[in-house]
Amino acid sequence: MHCKLCNSDSVSTFFVDPPRSYVHCSCCNLIFTTSDSHLTLQQERARYEMHDNTESNTGYVKFLESVAKSAVSVTPPDGSILDFGCGKNAVLEKTLIKLGWQCDSWDPLFNYRIDFSDKHYDTIILCEVVEHLRELQTEMNLVKELLKPHTNVIIRTQLYNSLESFPQWWYRQDSTHINFFSNSTLSFLATVLNRNCTGTEYKDIFIFNR
Numbered sequence: 001m002h003c004k005l006c007n008s009d010s011v012s013t014f015f016v017d018p019p020r021s022y023v024h025c026s027c028c029n030l031i032f033t034t035s036d037s038h039l040t041l042q043q044e045r046a047r048y049e050m051h052d053n054t055e056s057n058t059g060y061v062k063f064l065e066s067v068a069k070s071a072v073s074v075t076p077p078d079g080s081i082l083d084f085g086c087g088k089n090a091v092l093e094k095t096l097i098k099l100g101w102q103c104d105s106w107d108p109l110f111n112y113r114i115d116f117s118d119k120h121y122d123t124i125i126l127c128e129v130v131e132h133l134r135e136l137q138t139e140m141n142l143v144k145e146l147l148k149p150h151t152n153v154i155i156r157t158q159l160y161n162s163l164e165s166f167p168q169w170w171y172r173q174d175s176t177h178i179n180f181f182s183n184s185t186l187s188f189l190a191t192v193l194n195r196n197c198t199g200t201e202y203k204d205i206f207i208f209n210r
Contacts, residue, residue: 004136004179005030006188015167022172022180024163028188030136031166031180038134044176045109053087055094064092067127067156070205072099074152079122080104084143085129086112092127120148127156131177144193153193153208157181 001023003011008027013034015022020037024030039047053060071081079102083092086105090112096103104119105112124143133139143153158171160180166172172180181189186206190197195208 001034003028003030004032005140005185005192007137014163017167020175022166029182029184030188031160031172032136033178035134038178039175041109044132047176048109049088051087053091054089055091061091061095064095064127066202067125067154067205068092068095068099070154070200070202070207071096071123071125071152072101074154074207074209075101075123079151080120082106082114082119082121082124082146084124084126085132086110092125116142116146119146121146121151122148123152123154125154125156127154130155130157130181131171131179133179136179140189140192147193150210153195154205155186155189155208156202156205158204159183159186 001011002009003025006025006028008025010026011023013021014024021034023032023034055061075081081096081101081103083090083103083105086092086107088110090105093103093105104114106114124146126143130136147153160166160169160171160182171177186197190208193208195210197206197208199206
């Protein structure tokens with residue numbers, strides 16, 4: 001078995017909560033679940049459709065406005081933004097358009113598809129997405145390829161504090177969450193993206209830029 005992010009073989013199962021087994025990489029500190037414990041794509045989609053992620057949900061819109069604010073702060077006025085993993089209703093795109101910004105949405109699970117052959121972006125947002133990605137390394141390489149030079153990636157995800165506290169952590173109990181990051185995992189991801197990682201005023205939003 002190899003790590004889903006750094007491809008190291010320095011991985012071991014450190015926690016089991018049937019039917020899920022959690023693997024830790026000592027190289028990049030990613031924790032991930034084994035593929036045999038993943039939901040099917042149909043089950044995963046059904047779970048997402050239970051969420052009220054709509055424009056009429058003011059709490060959800062407010063949640064997105066914080067990541068939109070972070071994107072606007074680093075994107076040039078004529079810049080392009082991609083919401084990578086937009087979900088069923090692509091509300092972040094609508095939020096950014098209302099603010100006067102150009103945004104595309106991509107999520108093949110909900111048939112938001114883009115021909116990326118001639119597309120590059122100033123800012124790519126992954127808002128509560130990285131924890132769901134089955135092919136994490138492949139997806140991160142795609143994100144890197146879609147960036148213009150000297151541009152930004154914004155990632156929103158919760159971070160685990162320690163291996164000792166991980167089994168009690170509420171975030172890992174969502175059956176669609178299969179990747180779990182720490183601060184050091186974000187630092188490794190920054191090297192993959194060839195960017196620096198900085199925090200924001202929000203404890204779960206991180207900006208990768210040069």
